[in-house]
Amino acid sequence: MRIPGPEPEDDDGPRAIAAAGGLHRYQLYLHERYGPVVRFRLPGADTAVSVADPVLLEATAYLDKRPEELFAFLDPLCEAGNLQVLPAAEHTPWRRLMLSVFAGRPAHERHFARFTEQARELADRWARQPEGEAVELQQELTTLSLRMIDGFALGTGDRAAEGAEKGDGTEKEEGGEEGEGRVIEAFEEVLTEHLGRLYQVPRADPRSAERAEEALAYLRGRVDRAVAAHHADGRTGRSDLIGALVEAGEGPARIRDTVMVTLLAAHHTTGVAVSWTLHLLGLHPGAADRVAGELDRVLGDRAAPDYADLRRLTYLDRVLKESMRLFPPGPYGAREATEDLRVGPYRIPAGTTVFYPFWALHMNPAYWPDPERFDPERFTPEEIAGRPRLAYVPFGIGPRGCEGAALATVEAQLVLAVLLKRLRFQPVPGHEVTPVERFVLWARDGIRMTVRPRSRNA
Template structure:
């Protein structure tokens, strides 16, 4: 079977002729990826050198990386992800890793998840809790001179997503956070070979205990009568098995933990270097909020410049720097017939820095997202949340969170770079900064 249309006469059907670096056995191009500083920077250089469709090898896997918006659109129905890339997370799931479950199981799961994560009503219901959690952080920061944004803001987004998943009435959200943080730190340390002073066996035991605590907290919420209005309470009505509901909660916590906080930290990093854009954003916030410390849900939706700033920050530094699919049937891609079984990669970071669609791509310019500037730009030139049947189910919720956090923090503080502190993007499943993003801050006279 073939997807993407028929092969036309004169096409080069041998996919092995797709250009790319020479693989070195037994690990393919792994050494070159490490040398480049991660998959995101490797893919940037790959497409600069070999064009919009390029090939490389991971151990045991052939990868075709597609950076052309038109060709991407031809892959937009593919509904499988490669197991290998997500294998390291599989112990977190009892009923199968939801990121890689097959299409027939994924379709109903996605439908239900979207009904909970994508509805304005559910965003509005949690909005005052999100606001309270962000204002608590702003109060704490009022006594600080310098902050480490990624650490602090991913912690805030973890609190927010725990509240969304479990509700806040019985304190479950507060209890689950520390165990979840410990669990994910261990899994990322294993995957990225990060150093640790704690012996491996002890780390393994601690991770197992943390996972048991996380599952225990979700089970208690599932079994409690009140259920506090969170996602888990809603899923309890679905008829799914408790294991699948626990898995879903873990997947949502995982997906919502680093991403939103990371998006806000990159946005603040960019704003600290662009006083004119910050001034314009403040003008909008002051005009709409007056002296109030936070927007209402309705106001948040009307803050157009804020939205443009967030979109542009996620173009420049996409929190998810790449996505992947697995071909279950042959695919015609440009001049090539790519065989079933191949891994396709979507190099989001490279796509967002393509000068054909984003002139002067490194420049931070929210005006790229006015309706006029966006006219004629291909849809798949901008993919912060991926696309197709495996795109991010949390996209709409994430936009609410990110805009709210940014609005409150920019309303409260002036931010400035810390002299001598270097910000280096690295891949840690999300686009992280190696030594965090440190900024000086001064409370604003509101």
Template sequence: MSDLSATLPLGRLRSVWRFVRTARDNSIATYGPDAFDRDYIERQLLWRRILIVNAPDGVKHVLVDNADNYTKSDLARRLLEPGLGRGLLTSEGETWRHHRRAMTPAFRQIARYAPIVTDATEAILADWDRRTSDAPLEVTGEMMRLTLAIIARAMFSFDTEADVAAIDASVTAYQLGVRLGFLDLVGLPGWLPRPSARRANRALRGIDEVIGRLLQRRLPPSADPDDLLTILLAAHDAGELTPREVRDEVVTVFTAGHETTAQAVSWAWYLLARHPEAEAALHDELRSALSGRTPGFDDLASLPYTRMVIEEAMRLYPPAHTMSRQAIADDVVGGHAVPAGSTVLIVPWVLHRHRRWWDDPERFDPERFTAERSAGRPRFVYLPFGAGPRICIGASFAMMEAVLVLATVAQRYRLTLAPGQTVEPIGLITLRPRHGMTMQLKRRQ
């Protein structure tokens, strides 16, 4: 620090320090009201040059048209790599292309996963039915328990509660323990040791043990060739993936594939609890489409409002609130120079509430996603799953899962915010409620 103070005015250092402190605690708090009106925002944080892109053409340029010029940023890698290694989220180039191609079949034909989703949801509802107390429950944790059980069974054929619990504990410890530090945010070199890497490794020991056991397991000849576990183990047996690469992909899909969906559904519960008219519209649809039965994959087409509730919840509270990239070579985006090495941020938290693209952006209004009202809205202002070659591989799976979970639970329980509960979104790796989301559950039938 003393070197820095010698070359930089103290006032500037102080303001960088304040910015970094805010970003570490809650990255979305760094966007003031004017961010929601502007197309581009430039920031200089000591050595780090940042361009925030809020214009749809600029977003398309970075994520799609010139995607080859942008890697995941060092910030994203520093948050994710200590735990996830070089899985699909963090790898680049030929390794990423090869793994993405190999894993894609597991994310097609998602109809076969629908019974896993509804069985796991019924199991959690049975737990709720057995409760003898009507004390409020922390709903994000409940949704996380559910989506973790779903991903474990759908993608990896895990069925033991103990394995799921070990992974759950590790992933939560990881999210809470690993945050960007001052060194990361101001762009100091990566070889400087970071305490967060040690915390990450400790947090993920539980996952590594479970995956170690998994790799010992032989595949039954009847295994579904498109099951993700089958794909990864077969590639391992053929010498195409090292044990470390298999481990990284399993941890990546576990981590990327459960918390985001749990947050999306939790924010939907929160919004429904605060908007009785939307809750009533949801129930009209559920009654006429399902009459109380558990939905299946074929019912999705008759649940458009349920889907719009999830879409609108992800607009207001995008679980993946920020995508960060780093320019390989000099570029120009929307007239703004982007020298090689710059950080480029695409921030669904801002884009989804941008005053130029959305009518009354703070209002919860699921019907803005009807075909008529979506017509004419630029494609690149709504990006809950990203866009371009790095678009979420699990997007269709996640939508199917979120709609079926919401429809199944809403038919059985009404969720209202517990008295005194304040809900404040904070941007960590995902967008989470700072104090959780404690809700009262009331059985409907």
């Protein structure tokens, strides 16, 4: 049976995607019009097959190959081979190593106090905001996320603190907000340039390519300094990412590549997820009240949770999950069929790009009634048990799913708990929040909210 989709003259790839408002919205349109399995033209892959039904998606969940051209925009970040498209034989041990660093409870607990202090510093600063003055959540929370992953992966948080005590300026380069802000800007410059090439976007600035090269050189230099400082400290073992990579015998280029990709993925994911969650709570004050009540019951007079408390914040967890359903940080993924596949009544030939439209999956009304409605009760144990396992996939699926999912969840829960125990967030009247694709699902003009301290019984 022929896979449905737009005719070639109605689907010219980049222009059709741009007209829809981005690939994330184009996917919603395609599946609403043509059904759960759709054929379409995808820049970097020519023809792709998109699957937005979680039951049908099971037939593809084992795939362990990413289409190289589609992920080529990340090539500049890697020198020893693009980590997103490593062959399975090379990717599997690398993934196992990454999970050993990022997925374990001991590692989370070891860094939890530092994470808490960083979140409390932000809450303190926001609590001092002049009344009525707005904060831009995405930029602030992305910076916080970068500080967290810096310390977790590289140990730069500890070195920055030491530099501050010595007065040698180390904190500005490695862990201070000035350095982190420049890192975020540099990643944006590199990604904007190379994603623009993928989607054939005309350059608005003739110096964009040159600036992207300068930004890439800055990022590589920063990582090199972190690696050199790690070696100078004489640390070994698997206590952080660099130590684990050194112990595994990885070469300098692969170590640098891994650090670069980790910093990119981790600071986007957590900061964006927390931003969208606060945005939704601002729009739904009843849910915000319920979160605050749960925090007061579980924490009492404490300003922040312990690691063990996170398991008791069940409603907060549902709110975060519902937020990532409505606004998944990564709105889609892709694999390459290495053999002919049967997906429902359709045959997908070997070599075809299989597209995973996570946002469209999360908006599938067959599994999410009234899908645009914010409803954390969708994530009670009973509701979860009644859905296919791939109906909710904010961190991807299969052997190429996000290695940092467990860490990102802990960070997001902690930051939300600290902020919402202390503060109340309200939307800025008249400010429109529009999701756009920018490597992650970002708000085009930011997420601006006013912040005020909350009283215990407010």
